[in-house]
Amino acid sequence: MNTPLARELGLEVPLFASTRSPEVVVEVSRAGGMGVLGAIHLSAEELDAQLTWIDAHIGGKPYGVDTVMPMNYAGRGGGSGHWKAPRS
Secondary structure, three states: OOOHHHHHHOOOOOOEEEEOOHHHHHHHHHOOOEEEEEOOOOOHHHHHHHHHHHHHHOOOOOEEEEOOOOOEOOOOOOOOOEOOOOOO
16 A cells, blocks of 8 residues: 555555554564654664664664653753743
């Protein structure tokens, strides 16, 4: 099966697989789908190491990285840790 989105992303099959395993990301992408690394649990250093490993093993195939931009977080200096979008 081929879809417009799969063609636009250069995929052979319209399959997306989100995982915390860089090995699974590589295997899904090399098989023609889109492997997506779930990265919210990783530090910046761990993310860099996993992306370096994926790049070395994926053979130029496309892949994704899933991150989250939190609305608030502990440790934000000088405040409650709650972020509010600026009003336009």
